[in-house]
Structures are given as C-alpha cells and as structure tokens.
Amino acid sequence: MSRRSSRLSSSPLPPLSAAWADELLHGPIPQETEATCADCAMCLGPQDRGHAANFFRPDTKCCTYIPDLPNFLVGRILSDEDPRMAAGRATVEARLHAGIGVTPLGMGRSRVQSLLYDQGTGAAFGRNRTLRCPHYLEQAGGLCGIWRHRNATCATWFCKHGRGAVGARFWRALQALLGTVEVTLSRWCLLELGVNGEALAGLLSPPRGPLRPDPLEPTEIDGVVDPVRYREIWGNGWGREREFYEQSARLVTALSWADVLSIAGPEVRLFARLMREAYKALMTETVPHRLVAGSFRVTPTGPDVSRVVSYGPYDPLAVPTALLDLLPYFDGPPTKEVLRRIQKERGLRLQKALVRKLVDFEILIPPPPAPSSPISG
Numbered sequence: 462m463s464r465r466s467s468r469l470s471s472s473p474l475p476p477l478s479a480a481w482a483d484e485l486l487h488g489p490i491p492q493e494t495e496a497t498c499a500d501c502a503m504c505l506g507p508q509d510r511g512h513a514a515n516f517f518r519p520d521t522k523c524c525t526y527i528p529d530l531p532n533f534l535v536g537r538i539l540s541d542e543d544p545r546m547a548a549g550r551a552t553v554e555a556r557l558h559a560g561i562g563v564t565p566l567g568m569g570r571s572r573v574q575s576l577l578y579d580q581g582t583g584a585a586f587g588r589n590r591t592l593r594c595p596h597y598l599e600q601a602g603g604l605c606g607i608w609r610h611r612n613a614t615c616a617t618w619f620c621k622h623g624r625g626a627v628g629a630r631f632w633r634a635l636q637a638l639l640g641t642v643e644v645t646l647s648r649w650c651l652l653e654l655g656v657n658g659e660a661l662a663g664l665l666s667p668p669r670g671p672l673r674p675d676p677l678e679p680t681e682i683d684g685v686v687d688p689v690r691y692r693e694i695w696g697n698g699w700g701r702e703r704e705f706y707e708q709s710a711r712l713v714t715a716l717s718w719a720d721v722l723s724i725a726g727p728e729v730r731l732f733a734r735l736m737r738e739a740y741k742a743l744m745t746e747t748v749p750h751r752l753v754a755g756s757f758r759v760t761p762t763g764p765d766v767s768r769v770v771s772y773g774p775y776d777p778l779a780v781p782t783a784l785l786d787l788l789p790y791f792d793g794p795p796t797k798e799v800l801r802r803i804q805k806e807r808g809l810r811l812q813k814a815l816v817r818k819l820v821d822f823e824i825l826i827p828p829p830p831a832p833s834s835p836i837s838g
Contacts, residue, residue, distance in 0.1 A: 493628065
C-alpha cells in the first residue's frame with residue numbers, strides 16, 4: 462500500500478472528501494480519538510449525574526440532525542453495492558420514495574423540519590427523538606447508515622477534540638470549505654446534466670428571508686409532497702430521479718481537487734486558504750512566547766480535581782486544582798521565565814506538553830496585542 466493510499470484509508474473523512482483533502486494538505490488529518498461514535502462519549506455516565514444537561518440520550522446521540530445530502534452524495538450512496546451499505550442505502554431510498562426535500566440539488570430538510578431544528582436545537586440537540594436522523598440505525602446500536610458518504614457537517618462535527626479549541630477551529634474551517642464545495646458541485650451537476658430552465662428557476666429562486674418567510678403550505682405541515690410542485694422542481698428529470706443522482710455521483714467522483722478548484726472559483730479558494738492555516742496550527746505543538754489566563758468556568762469534582770469548561774460545553778477538561786492555582790503566574794512575561802519562576806517558588810516543573818494542553822483548551826491564551834499608538838499629525 463502506498464503512503465498516500467494508507468493516509469486515505471486511515472482518514473477520519475469519507476473517501477471522496479478524504480481524497481480532496483489529501484491533495485490539498487499533503488499530510489494526514491489526525492483522528493479525533495476522544496469523540497467515540499460507536500460508544501458515545503456524550504452519553505451520561507454515573508460520574509456525570511450533576512451535569513446531565515450537557516449529555517445526550519443513548520438512543521439519539523448527536524444524531525438529532527437531518528443532513529442535507531448533495532445530489533452526488535445521494536448518488537454515491539444509491540450506487541454503493543457493498544452489503545454493509547444495505548441498511549443505510551434503504552434509508553436513502555425511503556427518503557427518495559417519500560419525496561420530502563427531494564430535488565435535483567439533493568435531499569434536504571423540509572421547512573417544518575428546519576423550523577423544529579432551528580427553534581429547538583438549543584434544548585433538544587442530542588436529546589430528542591423527533592429530530593433524530595433518518596439514517597440512524599437503531600438496530601445496529603445507533604450507527605450511521607451513510608457513514609461512508611456522509612456530508613460535510615456530519616463529517617466534521619465532533620463533541621470532543623484532542624487538541625481542544627485548536628482542533629475545533631480546524632474542523633470548523635474544513636466544514637466551511639467542504640460545505641461550500643458541496644453546494645457548488647451540486648449546482649454544477651445541474652448544468653452538466655442539462656436541467657431545464659423552469660426547474661432551475663424554482664430551485665435557485667431566493668427565499669423571502671427569515672423576517673418574512675413564505676407561509677407553510679398545509680401539505681408541508683402534514684409531511685405530504687405536493688405532486689404538482691414536485692414535478693415542476695424536477696422538470697425534465699422527473700421520473701428518473703435515481704438515475705440523475707447516480708449520474709451526478711459519476712461526474713463528481715471523477716474530479717480531482719484541481720478540478721474542484723477550477724469549477725468552484727475564488728470562494729472555495731479562500732476557504733481552502735483558511736483551512737490550510739487551521740491545519741498548520743493543528744499540526745504544531747509550539748507553545749506561545751507569552752501567555753495569560755483565558756476565560757473559563759470551574760466546577761470542583763473532588764478535593765484535588767476540577768472540571769474546567771472553556772471553549773465548548775461538550776468538552777470539559779479535568780484539571781488538578783494545584784495546577785489551576787498556578788495560572789496567576791501567567792500574566793504576560795515570557796513563558797520560559799514564568800516556568801522557571803514556578804519551579805523556583807513552587808518546586809514544580811511544568812512539562813511543555815502540559816502547558817500546550819492548557820493552551821489548546823484556551824485555559825491559557827496569548828495576550829491580546831497592545832493597542833496601536835495614535836498617528837500624530
């Protein structure tokens with residue numbers, strides 16, 4: 462096995478986006494080993510009873526999200542004949558048969574589903590079966606039926622990060638890049654496959670906006686597809702939806718990252734630059750030259766350990782209370798001087814890896830830049 466194919470097989474990304482990321486980054490993306498999907502790290506344990514609001518139900522996990530699947534990913538799922546994909550493929554076929562949110566652009570949420578998600582996600586994310594993903598395989602222990610072809614959001618969202626906020630920023634940058642690629646390529650497929658003008662107008666007409674949204678139709682509320690509207694949206698693709706999706710998959714699967722950039726244009730190039738910068742930060746272990754204490758919340762969990770929540774509520778860090786007592790030393794002088802002072806005054810030698818961990822989780826942060834002096838006239 463070549464070095465490149467080895468990287469792809471071990472990538473945390475689905476195969477298609479893994480190949481593009483490999484061409485873009487020329488290096489491996491580390492696994493997020495703390496976010497364990499098969500044995501959900503966010504399900505409540507006996508030691509977590511006092512923090513139940515930040516945990517998920519075992520019969521939903523983080524899968525309380527109905528993914529938007531671009532046409533080419535729908536096609537990859539439908540044409541994937543691997544027996545292990547049978548159950549997941551059936552869930553996509555069920556969405557195709559139901560017709561809700563099914564368009565030449567792909568499979569999306571209905572407006573009712575979007576409304577429930579937008580209004581209820583703060584309280585219900587991870588804890589409400591009504592919002593559970595249709596590709597959640599309950600009989601398989603809650604595995605994802607379309608894991609090998611999941612979309613950008615599902616491929617880049619993790620409850621916990623080995624590098625804390627540094628990892629979170631990388632995955633957010635990658636989600637922005639891949640999400641933009643998905644939108645762009647799904648539209649490119651419409652052009653390549655010759656979707657007619659009337660259908661294009663219906664697909665690409667801008668919504669009225671959140672302040673004055675189009676009113677919900679009775680059929681939408683009932684979860685029933687309007688057959689006339691459905692046929693208008695599909696245009697000359699009506700009646701051959703599956704074939705259209707599979708053709709889209711063949712078109713996009715053949716693209717290299719250079720091809721994607723050529724099709725997508727400057728917006729994707731900008732997101733790619735931001736992602737490369739985030740990847741560089743992810744792969745470095747350098748400790749900043751100066752540090753100060755960040756902003757975080759501390760909850761004692763015992764006489765010697767505290768639970769520290771910094772960059773996100775799902776990823777607390779257990780920190781020895783004695784270590785928290787040392788944070789006032791970090792008030793701006795060079796980090797090396799601070800560490801020497803701690804060793805001299807407290808008799809403690811802090812390892813670089815430990816300081817880096819505190820930086821990753823934004824318990825320690827670089828000081829803000831000094832304000833610039835006004836320009837004299």
